Amino acid sequence: MDKRKIVKIIQLVKNDVRRFKNPIVTQIGELTKDPFAVLISCLLSLRTKDETTAVASKKLFALATTPRQMLGLSIPQIEKAIYPVGFYHTKARRIKEICKVLLEKYKGKVPETIEELVQLKGVGRKTAGIVMCYGHNKGVSIPTDSHVHQISNRLGWVQTKTPEKTEEALMKLIPKPYWRDLNNIFVTFGQHVCVPVSPFCSQCVISKYCPKVGVVRSR
C-alpha cells in the first residue's frame, strides 16, 4: 500500500469531516485539556451513545473534576449523575477504583504511558490510546474502535478480524504524525458517512479510492 496515497485519503476525510461535530470524548479533551476528564468520559462512552455520554459527563463533572473529589462522592451519587449510560452500576464502581489508584500510585495524576494506563481496571488499549492522544496530546498509538476497524478494512488497508489486529497493522502502514488524529477523523466519518450499515458511498469524498471491501449495500 502506497503511504502517500494513504496520507492523501486521510487528509481528504479530515477536510470533509470538518462539517460535523467531533466525537464527544475528543470535544471534552479539547475543551478541558485535562487527561482525567478524557479518561472518565471515555469510560462513560463505552457502549453508550455520544449524546448520553455528553449529558452524563456534564452532570458528573459538575460534582467532581479531580480524583480526590470523585472519591468523595458515594457510588449512588455517581450512578445518579451518569445514568443512563450503559453499565452505569459497574462504571460507577470502576471510576471510584480508578481514582483510588490514581491517588495512591500516581499522586492524583493520570499516567502517561499506555502500559500504565491499561493496568487500571476497566481501561483497555483503546481507552488508553484515547487518553494518550486526546488527554496528553501524545500520538503514541492509533486508538482503534469499531469505526476505525471497519473503515480501514473497507478501504482495503488491512484485512483483519479484530480492532487489536487492525491497530497493529495500521501502525505499520500509517506515518506516525497521522496517528493522533486518525481516531477522531475516522470515528466522525463513521458516524456520518461511512456508517456501519449501508454507508453513503455515493456522497463519499474518497469513493474513487475505495474498493468498498465487504460493503453489500450502500446509499
Ligand code: SF4
Ligand atoms: S466509499 Fe463507501 S465504503 Fe468506502 S469509505 Fe466511502 S462510504 Fe466508506
